[in-house]
Amino acid sequence: MEIVVCVKRVPDTSEADVVITGKDIKKDDLAFEINEWDNYAVEEAVQIKEKLGGNITVISVGDEEAKEVIRRGLAMGGDTGIRIDHPALAGSDSMAIAKTLAAAIKDIDYDLVLTGAQAGDLGAGIVPVALAEMLGVPHATLAVGLDIEDGKAKVKRELEGGLMEVLEMDLPAVVGVQTGINEPRYVSIMGIRKASKKEIKLLDISDLGLLPKDVGEEGSLTVIEELSVPPVTKVAEILEGDPAEAASKLAEIMKEKGVL
Amino acid sequence: MDFELNEEQKDIANAAREFAQGEFDKDYAMECDQEHKFPRELVKKAGQLGFIGVHYEEEYGGAGLGALENTLIVEEMCRVDSTLGICMALPDFGCEIIKWCGTEEQKKKYLPKVCSGEWISAGIFTEPDHGSDITEMSTTAVKDGDEWVINGTKTFITNGEIADFGVILVQTDPDANPKYRGMSTIIVEKDCWEAADVGPKMGIRSTSTAELSFSDARVPLENLIGVENKGFYQVLEFFDESRIEIAAQALGTAEAAYDRVMDYIKQRELHGRKLASFQITQHKIADMATKIEAAKLLVYKSAWNYDKERKIDPVLTSMAKWFAARTAVEVADEAIQLFGGYGYITDYEVERIYRDAKICEIYEGTREVQKNTIASGVIGKF
Amino acid sequence: MAEIFVLAEHREGELREITFEMLGAAKYLGKDMGATVTAVLLGHDVDTYAEKLGSYADTVLVVDDPKLDYFNAEIYQKVLSKLISDKNPVVTLIGHTAFGMDLAPALAVELGLPLATDCIGLEVDGGKLFVTRQIYSGKVNAKVSLKGDQYMVTIRSAAFPVEEGTLSGEIVKEAVAIEDVPYRKFIGYEEAPAGEVDITQADYIIGIGRAIGDPENIPMVEELAEALGGVLACSRPVVDKNWLPKDRQVGSSGKIVKPKLYLALGISGAFQHVAGMKDSGLIVAINKDPKAPIFNVADYGIVNDLFKIVPVLKEKITELKG
Ligand SMILES: Cc1cc2nc3c(=O)[nH]c(=O)nc-3n(C[C@H](O)[C@H](O)[C@H](O)COP(=O)(O)OP(=O)(O)OC[C@H]3O[C@@H](n4cnc5c(N)ncnc54)[C@H](O)[C@@H]3O)c2cc1C
Ligand SMILES: Cc1cc2nc3c(=O)[nH]c(=O)nc-3n(C[C@H](O)[C@H](O)[C@H](O)COP(=O)(O)OP(=O)(O)OC[C@H]3O[C@@H](n4cnc5c(N)ncnc54)[C@H](O)[C@@H]3O)c2cc1C
Ligand SMILES: Cc1cc2nc3c(=O)[nH]c(=O)nc-3n(C[C@H](O)[C@H](O)[C@H](O)COP(=O)(O)OP(=O)(O)OC[C@H]3O[C@@H](n4cnc5c(N)ncnc54)[C@H](O)[C@@H]3O)c2cc1C
Numbered sequence: 001m002e003i004v005v006c007v008k009r010v011p012d013t014s015e016a017d018v019v020i021t022g023k024d025i026k027k028d029d030l031a032f033e034i035n036e037w038d039n040y041a042v043e044e045a046v047q048i049k050e051k052l053g054g055n056i057t058v059i060s061v062g063d064e065e066a067k068e069v070i071r072r073g074l075a076m077g078g079d080t081g082i083r084i085d086h087p088a089l090a091g092s093d094s095m096a097i098a099k100t101l102a103a104a105i106k107d108i109d110y111d112l113v114l115t116g117a118q119a120g121d122l123g124a125g126i127v128p129v130a131l132a133e134m135l136g137v138p139h140a141t142l143a144v145g146l147d148i149e150d151g152k153a154k155v156k157r158e159l160e161g162g163l164m165e166v167l168e169m170d171l172p173a174v175v176g177v178q179t180g181i182n183e184p185r186y187v188s189i190m191g192i193r194k195a196s197k198k199e200i201k202l203l204d205i206s207d208l209g210l211l212p213k214d215v216g217e218e219g220s221l222t223v224i225e226e227l228s229v230p231p232v233t234k235v236a237e238i239l240e241g242d243p244a245e246a247a248s249k250l251a252e253i254m255k256e257k258g259v260l
Numbered sequence: 261m262d263f264e265l266n267e268e269q270k271d272i273a274n275a276a277r278e279f280a281q282g283e284f285d286k287d288y289a290m291e292c293d294q295e296h297k298f299p300r301e302l303v304k305k306a307g308q309l310g311f312i313g314v315h316y317e318e319e320y321g322g323a324g325l326g327a328l329e330n331t332l333i334v335e336e337m338c339r340v341d342s343t344l345g346i347c348m349a350l351p352d353f354g355c356e357i358i359k360w361c362g363t364e365e366q367k368k369k370y371l372p373k374v375c376s377g378e379w380i381s382a383g384i385f386t387e388p389d390h391g392s393d394i395t396e397m398s399t400t401a402v403k404d405g406d407e408w409v410i411n412g413t414k415t416f417i418t419n420g421e422i423a424d425f426g427v428i429l430v431q432t433d434p435d436a437n438p439k440y441r442g443m444s445t446i447i448v449e450k451d452c453w454e455a456a457d458v459g460p461k462m463g464i465r466s467t468s469t470a471e472l473s474f475s476d477a478r479v480p481l482e483n484l485i486g487v488e489n490k491g492f493y494q495v496l497e498f499f500d501e502s503r504i505e506i507a508a509q510a511l512g513t514a515e516a517a518y519d520r521v522m523d524y525i526k527q528r529e530l531h532g533r534k535l536a537s538f539q540i541t542q543h544k545i546a547d548m549a550t551k552i553e554a555a556k557l558l559v560y561k562s563a564w565n566y567d568k569e570r571k572i573d574p575v576l577t578s579m580a581k582w583f584a585a586r587t588a589v590e591v592a593d594e595a596i597q598l599f600g601g602y603g604y605i606t607d608y609e610v611e612r613i614y615r616d617a618k619i620c621e622i623y624e625g626t627r628e629v630q631k632n633t634i635a636s637g638v639i640g641k642f
Numbered sequence: 643m644a645e646i647f648v649l650a651e652h653r654e655g656e657l658r659e660i661t662f663e664m665l666g667a668a669k670y671l672g673k674d675m676g677a678t679v680t681a682v683l684l685g686h687d688v689d690t691y692a693e694k695l696g697s698y699a700d701t702v703l704v705v706d707d708p709k710l711d712y713f714n715a716e717i718y719q720k721v722l723s724k725l726i727s728d729k730n731p732v733v734t735l736i737g738h739t740a741f742g743m744d745l746a747p748a749l750a751v752e753l754g755l756p757l758a759t760d761c762i763g764l765e766v767d768g769g770k771l772f773v774t775r776q777i778y779s780g781k782v783n784a785k786v787s788l789k790g791d792q793y794m795v796t797i798r799s800a801a802f803p804v805e806e807g808t809l810s811g812e813i814v815k816e817a818v819a820i821e822d823v824p825y826r827k828f829i830g831y832e833e834a835p836a837g838e839v840d841i842t843q844a845d846y847i848i849g850i851g852r853a854i855g856d857p858e859n860i861p862m863v864e865e866l867a868e869a870l871g872g873v874l875a876c877s878r879p880v881v882d883k884n885w886l887p888k889d890r891q892v893g894s895s896g897k898i899v900k901p902k903l904y905l906a907l908g909i910s911g912a913f914q915h916v917a918g919m920k921d922s923g924l925i926v927a928i929n930k931d932p933k934a935p936i937f938n939v940a941d942y943g944i945v946n947d948l949f950k951i952v953p954v955l956k957e958k959i960t961e962l963k964g
Contacts, residue, residue, distance in 0.1 A: 072274075123775075190309075190323065230776065243947075260870075286855075
């Protein structure tokens, strides 16, 4: 099995104060990590390789710092890394990123491409399905189960309300992985040691046969015009005080509202 | 000059942090603290993932890395939790003596099992009457046929009750003058001693600290480590490496307090303002941040220096150790202060961190002993 | 006249709510763009759906074929690309749902259309379309422009209200030849196994989020739930990590609940979670982060560490309940 996994380095904003500057947010103080969905995708790739053998390429479009998430993928069990970087990529939308990834992946003799179902920062959920179309192969996204057998992928796709769709498709294919599909392992020191000896190829867009105008804002059909703090439609009444005070206020309110 | 960690070092720090964040649970830490419980299963997990003993060679189960990588792991783990973190750092205590001075058989027998988290070791030096001053030992080892016969009492031995083996410092030539020229290190296994817990202690309560008594304990002659009567020098060199680890513990512990207090001051409101908005708070935080940064530079530098062809610089190591330890105590102290009454309550963690911090100024050479080392290095004999 | 396409979504015998939400959004968009609204319905034996959609759209375009009985991204894509190429709608709206996420990006690539996903706002300015979407954990709104003059947009569930259906749209049947699909085969649906507790029936629910941190912390909240006479539910990460079974998950890919009280502990308030609990009677959130979006859904909030609040809250509740 020749597997390609796409990984993205994203800022963790779940508990952070987010400050808007121009068309992006201030990122200096934010901790970065591998996109949560991509962590599951890497684990899935490694589990498939452990079962069926093969080779895993971990690929990311991003600056120097993106090497960190590629190395993480290699430390978990990936074999080679590819990083794609070019100044012209700035301002790319998801489609332009998918285009870039497709240009790199088409030269690999792959059986399976795994991506996250979405990236936690921008959350477009576009790349896996767009990438498949660009590569001309079938896809399924929001996978919570994946079995590879006889050149086919049996995928369990998560729908709303706890329902799952079971489908089968021919390989090669692209699968967008949903969280919870497996239990990602910890990165081990042995893994890191091995990863440091593995190659991370750096590709420029010209290596992929792309021109600067194919990517970035020029090569994108959507453009971020403005960022703003979401208008507040409703705000909770905050119960102040130390834990005991706040808790007793809350208990009183619950009683008053008849839910005790 | 380059102050950047390399990529592998950053990855190691990240991996250690992820492991600790995923596996360390605050309630469990409190339970280990209150009930004097050693987190044995966590140590096994950490060992399997390679977090124990990265500074041993690969053929002996380590990762072939250095003191700096070990420092990063210990720092990150203690930063997530000072109580559980230190338990991940000390299972190989004393083994560096085997690494540097042991025979091939000794290294093969003991090091891999320690690195994998299966075995736990002890560094058995302190005696009731010889703590800071180990230039003389009351515990003796006498040759009898092909065995050493060991007698004496050791105290304050970390892992004493749970260790599978240990490295003991004993007097092998009682007539040597000065005495320290008659000391040796020997590997002893757990059936050699009787262990008794020293009783409840202030901090790092998740670790075992015991008094070990040896009465006609017999071990094969080949358990001697390195050259007979060179034990004192081996242990001094050992301290130059292990003090860096304790400095890393102190650094991580200081950061643990700092992280918690940073969270708190941004949430806590009084007089209608956030605690973080008071200038006095801001100055306290500025002090803490500066001390931590300074400690970090010293600790990393001493580790980096050690890794450079094992260049031993006791002055630098002692500076790192006492300064980081002091920083941990001071930062944890101020953290409690900023938490106010809550800081005094167990559930808010900073009082536990404070208690955990203090040991760094005592074991592996007290603060005073570190300063003696520095002074004699920079002033010379007076 | 220009047309706006709204792709109707249906599953297991029902038109899904998102369809009507999109039709509501399309109505206003149509006014601004001078366009009519066409509901596009793909399926098999779907006359009743078509009739129902007629009240919400100017036209209902139906493609009826046994191969469209179940959603299959590949077949849907083929049919839709044909329809869109033929009719050139100015905007095509698709739900940002499990169905739409699997379809829209490929369709947009095939047709070369700009695509904005997961949108919560639509706006026309100078004849151009601008959408609003949320990024960075829902803490930032991004206004995004789409190039060209034909667009594809996927719409977040519950972002637009359902309008009353007052139209009587014309139902137009369209035959599209569907060749056999080489790649992808629908096998069936599978329900998540049901557990011993049905959270949809509970009056009091305590929802725990990722912040619970460790399965060992669950008994503590269970005690609070007991004191309240309620049950434990959770956000998705708690299920992903196997700390609670899937049937306790609240949200778009879990259960929809409407208890008298929903107490959210350490839940950020991602829209997928909110979709499952926003209609609860009284909503209370406890979260460390004062900017967490959950506070825009909750009636009352406490900004603090949940581990500090839970034990005291349990005491107070027990006290007040006598
Ligand atoms: C204002 C702005 C500026 C930008 N500047 C840059 C820039 O300077 N450089 C740049 O490279 N990009 C840039 N981007 C692109 C952006 O960061 C995303 O990578 C891109 O929009 C993908 O969309 P998404 O994250 O929503 O992907 P989704 O479709 O939500 O992601 C799904 C999956 O696709 C894969 N994936 C997504 N992004 C990548 C990636 N970068 N590499 C590998 N796999 C990936 C992952 O597996 C992920 O789980 C910019 C975007 C904007 C809006
Ligand atoms: C929890 C814990 C774990 C430990 N683990 C181990 C272990 O695993 N292995 C081991 O061998 N030991 C261990 N120790 C022992 C520890 O290293 C000693 O306690 C320490 O070295 C101090 O020795 P002491 O207790 O005898 O104090 P003393 O040497 O009696 O010191 C008393 C005071 O005198 C000061 N002092 C001593 N000499 C001088 C001087 N020359 N000038 C000025 N002041 C001086 C000291 O700084 C101290 O303030 C541990 C101790 C504790 C508490
Ligand atoms: C297709 C799809 C379907 C999805 N379906 C669902 C679904 O059905 N249900 C669902 O829930 N999610 C769903 N998700 C996931 C969703 O996007 C979010 O990732 C998820 O809801 C986040 O869960 P959380 O709020 O528990 O965690 P986080 O977003 O990580 O939030 C944790 C919160 O806890 C707070 N916190 C941390 N520590 C403490 C403390 N000690 N005390 C108090 N507060 C603390 C933090 O400030 C933060 O706000 C879905 C995602 C996708 C892509």
